[in-house]
Amino acid sequence: MPEIIIGRDWDDLKKYGNKGTIPIGKNIVGTGVETHLASEIRVDVLRPHVTVIVGKRGSGKSYTSQIFAEEICKLPDDVRKNLSVVSIDTQGIFWSMKHPNNKQRDLLYEWGLKPQKFDVFEYVPVGQKDKFDEMEVEYDNTFSFKPSELTVADWCYALGFKEIDLEGILMSKVINKMEGEYSVSDMAAKIREEDYDNNLKLKVENILLSADKWGIFSEEGTNIYEFLKPGKVVIFDVSLFSSDDVKALIIGLLMKKIYEARVIARRQEELAAMEEEKKEREVPLCWIIIDEAHNFIPSYTQTASSEIILTVIKQGRQPGISQLFITQMPDKLHPDVLAQADVVIAHRLTSNRDINALKAIMQTYMLYSIEKYLDDLPKLKGTALIMDDNSERLYKMRVRPRQSWHGGESPVAL
Ligand SMILES: Nc1ncnc2c1ncn2[C@@H]1O[C@H](COP(=O)(O)OP(=O)(O)OP(=O)(O)O)[C@@H](O)[C@H]1O
Numbered sequence: 001m002p003e004i005i006i007g008r009d010w011d012d013l014k015k016y017g018n019k020g021t022i023p024i025g026k027n028i029v030g031t032g033v034e035t036h037l038a039s040e041i042r043v044d045v046l047r048p049h050v051t052v053i054v055g056k057r058g059s060g061k062s063y064t065s066q067i068f069a070e071e072i073c074k075l076p077d078d079v080r081k082n083l084s085v086v087s088i089d090t091q092g093i094f095w096s097m098k099h100p101n102n103k104q105r106d107l108l109y110e111w112g113l114k115p116q117k118f119d120v121f122e123y124v125p126v127g128q129k130d131k132f133d134e135m136e137v138e139y140d141n142t143f144s145f146k147p148s149e150l151t152v153a154d155w156c157y158a159l160g161f162k163e164i165d166l167e168g169i170l171m172s173k174v175i176n177k178m179e180g181e182y183s184v185s186d187m188a189a190k191i192r193e194e195d196y197d198n199n200l201k202l203k204v205e206n207i208l209l210s211a212d213k214w215g216i217f218s219e220e221g222t223n224i225y226e227f228l229k230p231g232k233v234v235i236f237d238v239s240l241f242s243s244d245d246v247k248a249l250i251i252g253l254l255m256k257k258i259y260e261a262r263v264i265a266r267r268q269e270e271l272a273a274m275e276e277e278k279k280e281r282e283v284p285l286c287w288i289i290i291d292e293a294h295n296f297i298p299s300y301t302q303t304a305s306s307e308i309i310l311t312v313i314k315q316g317r318q319p320g321i322s323q324l325f326i327t328q329m330p331d332k333l334h335p336d337v338l339a340q341a342d343v344v345i346a347h348r349l350t351s352n353r354d355i356n357a358l359k360a361i362m363q364t365y366m367l368y369s370i371e372k373y374l375d376d377l378p379k380l381k382g383t384a385l386i387m388d389d390n391s392e393r394l395y396k397m398r399v400r401p402r403q404s405w406h407g408g409e410s411p412v413a414l
């Protein structure tokens, strides 16, 4: 049975065949009692992509995203060593990739697969080590940022100030006066020195000092090249923050670092290519997975991660950064994300507003209405539509079962 390859153009198909593609599921054909699984569906990972996974609560979005991570881990060495994965785990569910999925063993056997654990690296905020120890979550390392890495806008988004308000102006003054490396307390001390209204200073200082309790700052900060390594899959667990603003700040800072590192590396790769020099890639291409993406790149407001995400969406192809966004609410996602996506996976959706958000990008490839396609999907977990902007085609799909343990299952009261 021929395979279906998503996200690969004709030239690459001729050149590479199915090399550097990952199997994520099978095509569902027929309707009613005739329904069955046919060709394997594979997705290109040699080139950068913007992928969006949508679907209502519990429809299988996070599960599907982790199939991408598993399959990248399983790629042959010559492809894998050129790739890395950075998963932003907003719910604390991805660390379970370190454990085999014994629960769905029977289903896996039906697919010719076995439960398997994967070598992934869990990074937790430096100031939350004790909490993760208490929860007995195995982590491999901690991450942190230097306060000097944050711009005025970063601070304002994360602390809930507006840059044009007095609080924002005070922050801007202080940050512009800071020199070298400094701590949050150094910044607070500088605020006290400013010639401003005392109540305002007290308010800004207090809110700023609360940032020290996030546990994400240190003098050294995490070196990007420590986790952006060939073949490495890293999970940044941000699940213990109750504030989406802090999660957005972390996502924004990480993405800026990855983007800069890849822009620099790309220039060196091109120079080496011009001189026909054969060099191993030191800084791999990167797949960034962002769950609950509507909170970090929303349509209705800006966050500390909005700007860099939009930059990477528009300019990430050249440095080789792929993004995989997951959302329950495509309607709340910034419209540029869906507009620029070249692979869209839609699990079950019922709200009209969310279906309409997809219509704008999917409808051109369809014979029938998107509602009909979604209605025709068998009512099983892990069924979805997959849209390929390259071939302008849409397929019904059943996503394969996970080999590693899925941490996102809802608890049962019995
Ligand atoms: N392809 C699949 N094969 C078998 N079971 C699946 C598949 N996809 C999802 N499931 C089952 O569905 C459950 C819910 O999936 P998942 O956690 O991915 O939902 P979600 O869409 O991310 O939900 P939420 O929006 O609440 O985060 C999983 O715990 C798993 O048991």
Ligand SMILES: [Mg+2]
Pocket (backbone or CB within 6 Å): 061, 062, 063, 291, 408
């Ligand atoms: Mg989920």
